[in-house]
Amino acid sequence: MAVVLTACGGDGGSDGSEGKTKEPSMSSDSQKSEAPGSEADDESQVLATIKGEHGVEVTVSSAKREAGGFVTVKGRVKNGSDQIWAAVGWQGLEEELVNNGASMAGASLVDQAGKKRYLILRDTDGRCLCTKFDGLEVDEETPFFAQFPAPPAGTTDVDFQIPTMPTATIKISG
Numbered sequence: 001m002a003v004v005l006t007a008c009g010g011d012g013g014s015d016g017s018e019g020k021t022k023e024p025s026m027s028s029d030s031q032k033s034e035a036p037g038s039e040a041d042d043e044s045q046v047l048a049t050i051k052g053e054h055g056v057e058v059t060v061s062s063a064k065r066e067a068g069g070f071v072t073v074k075g076r077v078k079n080g081s082d083q084i085w086a087a088v089g090w091q092g093l094e095e096e097l098v099n100n101g102a103s104m105a106g107a108s109l110v111d112q113a114g115k116k117r118y119l120i121l122r123d124t125d126g127r128c129l130c131t132k133f134d135g136l137e138v139d140e141e142t143p144f145f146a147q148f149p150a151p152p153a154g155t156t157d158v159d160f161q162i163p164t165m166p167t168a169t170i171k172i173s174g
């Protein structure tokens with residue numbers, strides 16, 4: 001279901017944003033399970049499969065360099081355990097923990113050649129630009145996304161790290 005919002009107030013003129021690149025933004029409702037970008041993303045592509053403890057499995061389907069200087073990683077998380085799964089440990093240890101509860105806010109990209117780690121981007125309220133999980137039932141799966149600052153243009157292979165999961169090397173496209 002799509003919702004269109006319009007703003008009231010102001011002078012009805014320009015907001016001064018012409019010619020400027022807007023940073024990615026999301027409402028907290030859209031962060032729950034929908035990834036930004038095209039509906040045409042090919043979820044059948046597999047860049048990496050990460051098998052964690054208790055039957056949790058992450059399949060990375062894309063890592064795309066986006067205009068504006070960021071990379072969006074997308075895929076699916078499947079709960080293959082025998083109980084509800086809630087991304088415990090994935091949220092990271094930052095002070096914004098309250099805003100990033102059951103999320104993958106602790107994930108990172110590592111450029112081994114450039115010796116640099118890229119942490120998930122945050123909005124102005126400290127919320128991660130990533131999926132928040134409400135808890136996955138047994139055998140349920142859901143899409144995920146995570147946005148990171150982009151490594152230099154020449155960097156295509158990076159390590160995708162999620163706390164409590166093994167590391168996977170993925171290729172950035174675009």
